[in-house]
Amino acid sequence: MAATTEVRDEAQMIAKILAGDSQLFHELIRPYERRVYVMALSFLHNEADAEDAAQEAFLKAFRNLSSFRGEAKFGTWLVSITLNEARTRIRHRDTIKMESLDEPPDDQGHTLPALLRDWKEIPSEALERKEIRLLLQDAITALPLIYREVFQLRDIEQLSVNEAAAALGISIAAVKVRLHRARMMLQKKLAPELKQVAPKRRWAWS
Amino acid sequence: MVIECKHVWEHISGYLDATLPPDVLEQVQKHLEHCEICSAILDSTRNILILTADERVFELPLGFSERLHARLEEEIRGLAP
Numbered sequence: 316m317a318a319t320t321e322v323r324d325e326a327q328m329i330a331k332i333l334a335g336d337s338q339l340f341h342e343l344i345r346p347y348e349r350r351v352y353v354m355a356l357s358f359l360h361n362e363a364d365a366e367d368a369a370q371e372a373f374l375k376a377f378r379n380l381s382s383f384r385g386e387a388k389f390g391t392w393l394v395s396i397t398l399n400e401a402r403t404r405i406r407h408r409d410t411i412k413m414e415s416l417d418e419p420p421d422d423q424g425h426t427l428p429a430l431l432r433d434w435k436e437i438p439s440e441a442l443e444r445k446e447i448r449l450l451l452q453d454a455i456t457a458l459p460l461i462y463r464e465v466f467q468l469r470d471i472e473q474l475s476v477n478e479a480a481a482a483l484g485i486s487i488a489a490v491k492v493r494l495h496r497a498r499m500m501l502q503k504k505l506a507p508e509l510k511q512v513a514p515k516r517r518w519a520w521s
Numbered sequence: 522m523v524i525e526c527k528h529v530w531e532h533i534s535g536y537l538d539a540t541l542p543p544d545v546l547e548q549v550q551k552h553l554e555h556c557e558i559c560s561a562i563l564d565s566t567r568n569i570l571i572l573t574a575d576e577r578v579f580e581l582p583l584g585f586s587e588r589l590h591a592r593l594e595e596e597i598r599g600l601a602p
Contacts (some may be wrong), residue, residue, distance in 0.1 A: 337597045341590055348586055353579040362582055369585075370592050375598060421569040428530055431561040437568055442577040447526045470570055471579075495534035498566055501573065509572075 317321050317367075325389045325504045333381055347390060350472055357467050358401035360456055368404055380387060393450040394468065394482045401484055405460075425479045426499040437509055446512060454504050462497035524548050529559045533566055 325343065332339045351372055356365035375396050376383075385391050441447045458466060468479040469490070480487045527589055529552050535541040560573050572578070 340597065341593060344593075348589060349576070349581055350580075352585060352593065357580060366582060366585060366588070369564070370589055374596050376574055377593065425527075425531070427527075428533070428562045428566070430525070431565060432557055434561040434568065436564070439571065439572065439575055440576075441574065442575050447572075448578055450557060451573050455573060455578075471574055473574070489583060491540075496529075496588040497566055498534050498537075498570065499530070501569055502566045505569050506562075509565075 328384055329380060329383065329385075329389065333348050337377075340380075343389070344373055344376070346394075347393055350390070351393060352469065354394065354397050354467055357456055357463055358405060358460070364404065368400050369397070372400045373398065388478070391430070391474065391478050391482055394472070394474070394478075398464065398482060426496050426503060428499050431506055431510070434506070434510075443486035447509070450505065450508055450512065454501055454508075457504075458497055458500060462493050462500065464487075465490055465493040468499070500503045524552055525555060526552075529553070529556070530562065533563055537567055537570065546588055561580065 321329055323346075327337050328343050332343065352365060352369040355368040355372070356362065359365045359368060379396075383389065387465075409509070429495065437447075442451075455466065455471075456461065465479060465484060468482060469476070470475045476490050478486055480490045483490070485493075529549055530564065532541055532545060532549050536546070541549065
């Protein structure tokens with residue numbers, strides 16, 4: 316069968332599912348599997364918990380599909396279900412220190428970036444190396460929750476500022492401020508680390 | 522108007538998202554033209570954002586999709602007789 320470039324009409328798919336074609340739900344969620352899992356993982360820091368939370372989020376989406384209003388995109392709605400699921404689990408998890416959903420009180424100031432004289436581009440091929448992937452994972456998951464969730468939605472899931480604000484239930488201004496801090500925290504941590512580990516071989520001319 | 526490095530740092534996110542007002546953008550650009558440090562901060566931040574957005578950073582566990590759809594199938598069959 317030739318590859319088709321059909322446009323997904325999610326509103327129509329949802330209408331059909333609600334009308335009884337439940338099997339279509341499998342297709343509806345396929346493009347979101349990764350997004351939901353990664354989001355759960357960045358909260359829960361544990362693959363098994365993240366997988367369980369992701370499954371639960373999809374099940375809740377199925378059970379509550381009739382309450383989905385077409386105002387938001389299905390993907391955004393799914394994001395907010397996943398956020399709720401992950402947050403609930405964090406709150407209920409008593410084995411680890413509870414993370415505050417509020418702004419850390421000692422973090423009112425600015426995050427100063429790591430100062431560098433020069434920067435040599437690190438190409439995406441560097442991600443073939445596990446140590447580089449781990450550096451990035453660790454840096455993201457080490458962000459305080461309120462910054463991590465904004466970073467996750469904006470820079471990993473590529474949601475718009477408005478969509479991220481809606482999913483998180485915070486103002487657009489708060490999204491921008493938190494995103495900026497998250498990015499600066501990552502630059503501060505990662506720029507020196509990447510500079511150290513990346514240039515094992517020479518990229519292009521230098 | 523000339524701005525200092527620390528003021529440029531406050532605008533790095535806005536610069537990358539292209540949301541700075543024209544007058545601020547001009548100041549930041551002028552500063553970047555002659556400031557190696559701020560240019561390196563900007564470049565490294567941009568580079569880091571490209572890397573962190575790459576799908577390879579977080580991979581789905583093996584069999585994730587199969588397990589998910591199996592669980593959904595149970596749910597669907599349970600709800601739709």
